[in-house]
Amino acid sequence: MSAAETELVDDRRSSVARRTPALRVEGVHVDLGGRPVLTGASLSVESGELVGLIGPNGAGKTTLLRTALGLLRPASGRVEVEGRPARPGRVPVGYVPQRHEFAWDFPTSVAGTVMTGLTGRLGLFRRARVADWEAVADALERVRMSELAERPVGQLSGGQRQRVLVARALALRPTVLLLDEPFTGLDMPTQELLSGLFADLAHEGRAVLMTTHDILAALDGCDRIALLNRTVVAAGTPLQLADDLDVWMDAFGVGPDSALLRILKAA
Numbered sequence: 001m002s003a004a005e006t007e008l009v010d011d012r013r014s015s016v017a018r019r020t021p022a023l024r025v026e027g028v029h030v031d032l033g034g035r036p037v038l039t040g041a042s043l044s045v046e047s048g049e050l051v052g053l054i055g056p057n058g059a060g061k062t063t064l065l066r067t068a069l070g071l072l073r074p075a076s077g078r079v080e081v082e083g084r085p086a087r088p089g090r091v092p093v094g095y096v097p098q099r100h101e102f103a104w105d106f107p108t109s110v111a112g113t114v115m116t117g118l119t120g121r122l123g124l125f126r127r128a129r130v131a132d133w134e135a136v137a138d139a140l141e142r143v144r145m146s147e148l149a150e151r152p153v154g155q156l157s158g159g160q161r162q163r164v165l166v167a168r169a170l171a172l173r174p175t176v177l178l179l180d181e182p183f184t185g186l187d188m189p190t191q192e193l194l195s196g197l198f199a200d201l202a203h204e205g206r207a208v209l210m211t212t213h214d215i216l217a218a219l220d221g222c223d224r225i226a227l228l229n230r231t232v233v234a235a236g237t238p239l240q241l242a243d244d245l246d247v248w249m250d251a252f253g254v255g256p257d258s259a260l261l262r263i264l265k266a267a
Contacts, residue, residue, distance in 0.1 A: 020083045022047045022176050022207030023068060028077035030063055037063045040077070041231050045209050047175065050202040051235075052218035053211045055228035056252050061211040062098075064228065065178045068209070069095055081176055094169030094177045098184065099161055104153055110164055111136055111149040117168035132171075139167035142197060159190035166194065170201075177201060179210040183217070195221050215260075216267055227251035242267060 021044035030038040038060045045051045053061050066072045068079050070086040079086040081093055094117070106113075114136045115128060140146045143163040148156070153164060162182060169177060179198070183191050199221060202208045212218050218225055219238040226235040227247055234247035241247060245261050254260055 021045060021080075022082055023209060024078075024080045024083075025064065025068060026078050026080075028064075028067060028074045028079060030060070030067055030072055030074050032063065032072075037230065038067070038074070039230050041228070042077075043226050043232050043235060045176070045207040047207050048202055048205050049223045050198055050208045050210065050221070051224045051226060052222035053209060053226050053228055054213075054215060054218055054251070059229045059251075061228055062180055065095070065180055065209070065211065068176075068178060069093060092172075092175040094172045094174035096165050096169045096177070096179045096182055098180050099158065099165065102161075102165060104156075104161060106153070108153060109150050110145060110153055110156070111140065113153045113164055114139055114167045114171050117171040135171045135173060136167075139170040142170055143167045144193065159186050162186060162190065162194070166197070175206055177206055177208045179208065181211055181213065183212060183214055191217070216263070219267060229253070 023043075023045040025041055025043045028038050028041045029036065041060070041064060043051075043053075043064075053064065055061055063072060067074055068081070068086055070079070070088045086093075108116075111133075115132065117139075118128065118132055118135070137146065137149075140149055143166050145160065145163050145167060148160065153161070156164065166179075166182065177198075182194055182198075186194070195217065198208055198210065202223065210218075210222070219242060222238065224235060224237055225241050227233045227241070227250075229251045233251040234241060234244070236244075242264060245256075245264060248260060248264060249255065249258070252258070252260060
């Protein structure tokens with residue numbers, strides 16, 4: 001093969017790689033306790049994109065995130081991260097759970113908590129290296145928590161705890177970031193800080209998927225919105241979905257006189 005032909009093949013391969021979503025969920029069915037939670041759900045998130053995942057309580061939003069992490073195995077369908085099957089502990093994926101899922105009474109510092117995000121990479125018995133502590137320091141700086149690195153996590157406020165969980169995910173330096181209701185119970189300054197950070201992370205080339213109940217904030221800050229109710233009812237840009245009230249009625253099971261639709265019309 002000539003040099004020109006080799007270059008052409010490389011260009012084609014690069015083009016294909018660019019078209020591969022950072023996260024792909026395709027036709028996923030998940031049953032929990034014998035009950036279907038996700039049915040034929042399909043969604044993709046590109047590198048450099050912030051996608052808001054919206055739906056009513058019990059719609060399967062957290063289940064979709066955990067399936068994307070590889071923590072839940074779908075009955076059918078597939079989940080791929082950077083073109084490979086999702087598996088637990090995959091390094092490029094960072095996960096921010098809801099705050100109540102973390103044991104805040106564990107006797108450790110803020111920096112120690114952020115370091116636990118690297119446990120999957122380090123293993124239980126390998127000591128952290130200088131590069132690992134540098135990753136922790138960088139993550140704390142991004143969430144503006146560097147000055148509290150040695151404080152016990154049990155002494156933190158709700159907003160500070162949320163920032164620690166975000167730093168814990170960022171310490172992996174992930175290419176895909178999954179966020180489960182990151183704004184719940186936060187004051188406005190912390191919401192604005194994290195909103196700006198998530199937008200920056202997407203602009204830097206990460207794929208960010210965020211579940212949220214804050215519909216107006218998602219419409220304002222996300223590149224795309226996906227409406228979920230056991231399956232992905234619709235997905236598109238905020239402008240595309242804001243004017244299509246039928247898909248919101250389908251996703252939330254509400255009628256044309258719902259307060260939700262009045263809010264969307266006002267927005």
